[in-house]
Amino acid sequence: MARGVSLATMAGLLLVPMVATVCVAEDTVKEMEGVAPMSNNTPTILNTLKPNSDDPTAMGRWQAALEQVLPEPKPLPFHNVHLIGPFENMGYQGLLAAYPPEQEIDLAAVYQGKAGEVIWQRAPGLDGLLQEPKELSEWLTPEAWSVIYVYAEVEVEEPQIAELATGTPANVWAWANGELTIAPVFPHLERPVEDRAFIKLRPGTNKILLKLHIAIEPWSLSFHFESYGRPKDIEAALADVLNRSPDDVTRLLARYTLAEIFAIQGKVEATHQALDALRGDPFATKWDIAWADAVMRQHSETGSFLPLHDVRFAYTPVTG
Structure with missing residues (x-):
């Protein structure tokens, strides 16, 4: 960028x-x-x-x-990206529902989803630096009015200030190391909007969780980190x-x-x-x-x- x-x-x-x-x-x-x-x-x-x-x-x-x-700014790659879902989002009820991935990050866990049990799916195609939006249908079957979660890790050697940016037609919330940093109330109705926030990255592994509130939009996502030092x-x-x-x-x-x-x-x-x-x-x-x-x-x-x-x-x- x-x-x-x-x-x-x-x-x-x-x-x-x-x-x-x-x-x-x-x-x-x-x-x-x-x-x-x-x-x-x-x-x-x-x-x-x-x-x-x-x-x-x-x-x-x-x-x-x-x-x-x-x-x-220096782009930072994502590692160990996983997806899970779908969970219920009819009428955007997902905005008020805290599903299990928000309580814990357990990549071996099995949860009750929208229409049965769901597990974390490894998504190696989302690792690295994403220059263009990626279709998520490669790993999950698209279904209208769904919540899905994306987990990723970012590695740094020293404390840094970075900017997280997510781009998708869906409404996206984001947590960094367990702290909610992006939580828009309104869905993106007319066009994709890039949500951004600054994050403090700590030395070692930083855990990023995205929550996508999907209505009838395409299941696509772009997200990236840029460090300012x-x-x-x-x-x-x-x-x-x-x-x-x-x-x-x-x-x-x-x-x-x-x-x-x-x-x-x-x-x-x-x-x-x-x-x-x-x-x-x-x-x-x-x-x-x-x-x-x-x-x-x-x-x-x-x-x-x-x-x-x-x-x-x-x-x-x-x-x-």
């Missing part, structure tokens, strides 16, 4: 609020009162922009700023962007991304400070402040800031 594409998603933490900030007229914003928890699946002006550092848009400026301070280097790079006194949009996006980098590492005090800085930014809107409050509440009640892209507490970010 080209660096411009990946760097654009470093701002993906809060695409919807940023649209409220720089793209949406005030009367349109007022019509959005009572929206569900935001998701990075929601189509917006920003996430349809082409990644181009010469682009004068907000996203283009953000990419250009990051390209000056971050290295080229050591956490402290990423933190320093983002601090450098802030210290350069960038324009309002770039500064606000840097605050979002820095909060995410701290949060995925479990740095509670640093995350609180980053969220406070975001709240106090002169360019922050009611959307931005409400999101930061929701993240804080999520941490207070669950002990985790994650998932950040899909905060688990509903809120009304715009009033009056």
Whole structure:
């Protein structure tokens, strides 16, 4: 993947609020009162922009700023990929059901599935680096309104910050080492949307679990990891962007991304400070402040800031 594409998603933490900030007229914003928890699946002006550092848009400026301070991301291959399913998803009930693979990863286990017993199927064709979407029908028989799980492993020698990206017509949730990191509420109705989140990889084997909520879409999937290197280097790079006194949009996006980098590492005090800085930014809107409050509440009640892209507490970010 080209660096411009990946760097654009470093701002993906809060695409919807940023649209409220720089793209949406005030009367349109007022019509959005009572929206569900935001998701990075929601189509917006920003996430349809082409990644181009010469682009004068907000996203283009953000990419250009990051390209000056971050290295080229390194693709990381997947190993030991397995699939299991199908489980029931009629009417998207799978969004509310926690099937056994979410409780444990036991590749020898047998579970009750949608129409009988199901077992993990080894999928060597999904190992390595996936450049194009893969059809899953090679290992599982497609059936409408199903949940399937994909398990994969990623090996690294030292702690790293990586970006997980999944692309499929289905709604995808993702766990990294047992922690939920991507959990969009809304299905992808009109087009495939790539879900992304930053992950902290620990030395050794990192366990990745994907949950695909399939309706009548094709059974296909693309997913990949790209490493940006050591956490402290990423933190320093983002601090450098802030210290350069960038324009309002770039500064606000840097605050979002820095909060995410701290949060995925479990740095509670640093995350609180980053969220406070975001709240106090002169360019922050009611959307931005409400999101930061929701993240804080999520941490207070669950002990985790994650998932950040899909905060688990509903809120009304715009009033009056």
